[in-house]
Each structure stands twice: as C-alpha cells, then as structure tokens.
Amino acid sequence: xxxxxxxxxxxxxxxxxxxxxxxxxxxxxxxxxxxxxxxxxxxxxxxxxxxxxxxxxxxxxxxxxxxxxxxxxxxxxxxxxxxxxxxxxxxxxxxxxxxxxxxxxxxxxxxxxxxxxxxxxxxxxxxxxxxxxxxxxxxxxxxxxxxxxxxxxxxxxxxxxxxxxxxxxxxxxxxx
Numbered sequence: 001x002x003x004x005x006x007x008x009x010x011x012x013x014x015x016x017x018x019x020x021x022x023x024x025x026x027x028x029x030x031x032x033x034x035x036x037x038x039x040x041x042x043x044x045x046x047x048x049x050x051x052x053x054x055x056x057x058x059x060x061x062x063x064x065x066x067x068x069x070x071x072x073x074x075x076x077x078x079x080x081x082x083x084x085x086x087x088x089x090x091x092x093x094x095x096x097x098x099x100x101x102x103x104x105x106x107x108x109x110x111x112x113x114x115x116x117x118x119x120x121x122x123x124x125x126x127x128x129x130x131x132x133x134x135x136x137x138x139x140x141x142x143x144x145x146x147x148x149x150x151x152x153x154x155x156x157x158x159x160x161x162x163x164x165x166x167x168x169x170x171x172x173x174x175x176x
Contacts (some may be wrong), residue, residue, distance in 0.1 A: 008149055034153040038052050041067075041148050042132035049099055049107055049121035057148060064151075064174045065094040066167075067142040067156075068118070070131060071102045072110035074138040080158040081114050088117035093171050096119040100138055106149075117146060143167065145174045 037043075045056045067083055070077040088095040097118035099107045111121075117122065122152065124130055136155055143152040152170050154162055 001165065015146065018123060018163075029050050034150070034155075036134060036150045039150060039154065041142070041144050041150055042127040042129070044122070044124075044132070046098075046122040046124060049097075049104060049111075049123050055120060055122060060096065060144070061148050062146055063094060064143070064171065065096055066100055066121075066171075067133075067144060068096045069100050069133075069135055069138050069142075071100045071138050071139045072106040073102065076157045077139045078110075080139055081117075082162060083158045085115055085117035087167075088119070089159075092168070092175070094119045098124055098129065100124050100135070102126045132133050141167075143170055143174070 041057050043057055045054055047054055066087070070081075070084075084095060087093070095118055097120070099121055101124065107121070107123075120130070133140075139157055141154045141158055142150055145151050151174055152167065154167070158167075
C-alpha cells in the first residue's frame with residue numbers, strides 16, 4: 001500500500017503543475033505597459049534607408065504618425081506587413097518604419113519582395129532608438145501625436161482586431 005502512495009506523489013505534483021499552468025495562461029495579460037505613454041518620444045537622429053538624409057524626431061512634429069519597428073529577420077513582421085500596408089494606404093496616418101538591427105541590403109530586399117508601405121524608413125543599426133523606446137522585440141508599433149507624444153504602443157503583431165478596436169479610434173481622436 002505504501003508503494004502506491006509513493007507512486008502517486010509524482011502524478012499529484014504533475015496534475016497540480018498542469019492546473020497552475022492553465023490558471024496562468026487564462027489570466028495572462030499580453031499588453032506590455034510602456035512607461036513612455038503620455039511622454040515625448042525619445043530624441044533620435046537616423047539616416048534613412050534609401051537616402052543619405054538624416055531625420056530626427058522633430059521632423060515628424062505637426063501631424064500624428066505611427067512608428068512601426070520591423071526587421072527583415074523578423075517572421076512576425078512579414079505576417080503583419082499586409083496590415084501595415086493597408087493602414088499606410090488608407091491615408092489615415094503617416095506610417096514610419098524603424099528598421100531595427102538590420103543590414104541595409106537585407107532590408108532593401110525584404111521591402112522589394114513584400115512592398116514598402118512606409119512614408120520614411122529610419123535605420124537603427126545599433127538599436128539605440130529601440131532601446132530608448134523600450135522595445136522588447138519586433139514588431140512593435142507606437143502611435144505618436146502631432147506634438148511628438150507617445151499615445152499608444154502595441155507590442156507584437158498588428159492584427160485586424162487591434163487595429164480596428166484600439167488603433168483606429170485613437171488615430172481618429174488625435175487627428176481632430
């Protein structure tokens with residue numbers, strides 16, 4: 001009889017661990033809060049992918065814009081790319097790409113293959129701007145108002161749902 005109880009202990013521990021896993025999965029919040037919401041976008045200065053022009057955060061003041069962090073090495077970026085393209089083509093907001101830790105030739109080939117929806121593409125070879133923005137990983141998207149204040153952040157892939165339910169209402173609100 002004692003052997004049966006000893007044999008049941010690992011099974012009981014396993015069942016408890018599985019139950020805890022399911023509880024954690026059902027209560028997990030995928031929204032990663034950003035301490036930068038409501039604050040000015042950190043200062044940056046980058047060359048663009050297709051010109052020798054240098055652009056700073058000041059160049060975008062005066063109208064709302066979306067900053068989409070992407071890389072040719074990022075499979076999720078490819079997945080969301082048609083939605084980024086549709087959003088850019090809608091004319092509702094200017095979409096700026098931040099090409100993060102990518103080789104220019106790789107980014108160029110990727111954009112030629114999948115299309116270039118970006119009004120401008122900033123090159124962040126070292127990843128400094130991404131670090132200052134608190135980027136966890138590509139893709140991430142920031143909504144910035146006309147004064148240069150970060151209004152919203154989506155960590156992870158843009159979806160039709162988070163675009164229509166979260167992003168577009170905020171774009172409409174800040175575009176007034």
